[in-house]
Amino acid sequence: MQESGQQARVRRARPETRSSRPLASGYESEFRVDLERLRFAPSFSRLAEVTQVVTAASTPGVVHNRLTHTIKVTAVARAIAVGLWSSSDQELLDRLGGLDHVVTQAAAVAHDLGHPPFGHLGERVLDRLARTRFGLRDGFEGNAQTFRIITELEVLGPGDEGLNLTAAVRAAVLKYPWGRFHWPDPHPSSWPEPPRGAAVGPRRSPSEDLSLGGVPAKFSAYVPDLAELVDxxxxxxxxxxxxxxxxxxxxxxxxxIAYSLHDLEDFHRSGVLQYSLVSAELREWATNRRELAATDGAELRERARRPGTGLERLRRRLVDKDAWVFDEDAFAEAVGSIGEEFVDGVLAVPHDGSMAADRAISGFTGSWIDRLISSVRLVADPPVRGSTVSLSTLAWHQVSVLKFVHQYFVLNRPDLAMQQRGQAAALTQLVTGYDDWLSDVHDAPRAPRRLVDLVQTAAAGYRRTAREHPEWLDHQTDEASLARMARGRGILDYVASLTDEQSFDQGMRMDGAGGRLWAGGV
Known part of the structure; x- marks a missing residue:
């Protein structure tokens, strides 16, 4: 066990222990307390009404929401953790820092708490508004919002900030353990090879302030919460x-793993995934892979949606970004296995609501989850873009192809894009509406109490940061700048805590279109 083990199970006031070995029940109960605190938190219950990809009313089939997705991720995570603990070299587990399956489950339960209304679409909209309207350079990011919820915004009891979880669980949600800009130094975005998620991307839209420049794609703590992450x-x-x-x-x-399979299951049941289109894409790439590989980029773009070109673009992205794991033969084998087992084995027969159709898709999903879980292995010395826990080479390529099918044939659909543009407009209207409301000196006292609380909480965090780490604020520590940042962060915290339906409802009421007045104290 590493020397760090005694510190890793620390709440803000109470010590625990850590080991990859079985824990005494008294210690394990501390992790169980964390797990149950997360499960009983209102922010967890809210996930039942937050979009995974589309809302339940968008399709006749039953689709996952963020809560059902989270439950399944938790099951997969527990299975992986138990499997690794049972089959791996215990000395290697200790050297990699130790592994506890309850901590893993708690991290899985928490991992999507920060998702705003409408999922990733909402995340992009709030990030744009945060940076362009409020001057928050670190914008909005779902992972950072998760960390903020469990450490600052969720309410456990009198005098507590956040859920007062052990250090191990707080650390286990840090998928991208850095701030957007200022920590660590040098920042991962400037490393010769940035880790996954840290590469600097372009502006999100042509209207975005040029002075903001490109920003790292992913991170796990906003400026007011960065000291907590460091701690x-x-x-x-x-x-x-x-x-x-x-x-x-x-x-x-x-x-x-869960994302790569469950969304495909949703859209097969809903009749959105069409056999002819998916089959043609995989078949044409497999038949003409060498010709496609020799095609220059301009010509490939001109061919646009011709069968086979989407997979070829995926292949090139994987080569560019993940050459350390990419293998041409494994990619071809992954395309072949998914074509045989999912496309020909499941999609070839339209889902008609029968028990036989349910057996076909659920059998595919169950067997592939088992297959992918069984391929997981520990990596003692992973590359920068890799991880200490990895799939086998073939399984990694299979997950990449499964995610491509969902992205290419569902997320790129014009009808979904139209709905998402409406959702984006609703969120934009809501954020600007609350900003205008708080700017009205006569009516601001009547703003939602929770909104006012969140702005005050954010103000305390920015003032603390201005005293202790003014460099994280780029020395913009005058009272007007701090107040503007606090208002922006508080509004974002509030809007991100809403469900999809609450977002639409509150937006319509502020626009004068809503018919409901009394809303249970909101």
């Missing part, structure tokens, strides 16, 4: 910069 990671002195804890790595991989 949590301080409990793991053996953890390399930019590296996840072992429990976090298991949770992250479980999320990938």
């Amino acid at each position: 949590v990671l301080g409990a793991f002195p053996g953890l390399a910069p930019g590296r996840q804890t072992l429990e976090c790595a298991v949770m992250d991989l479980a999320d990938d």
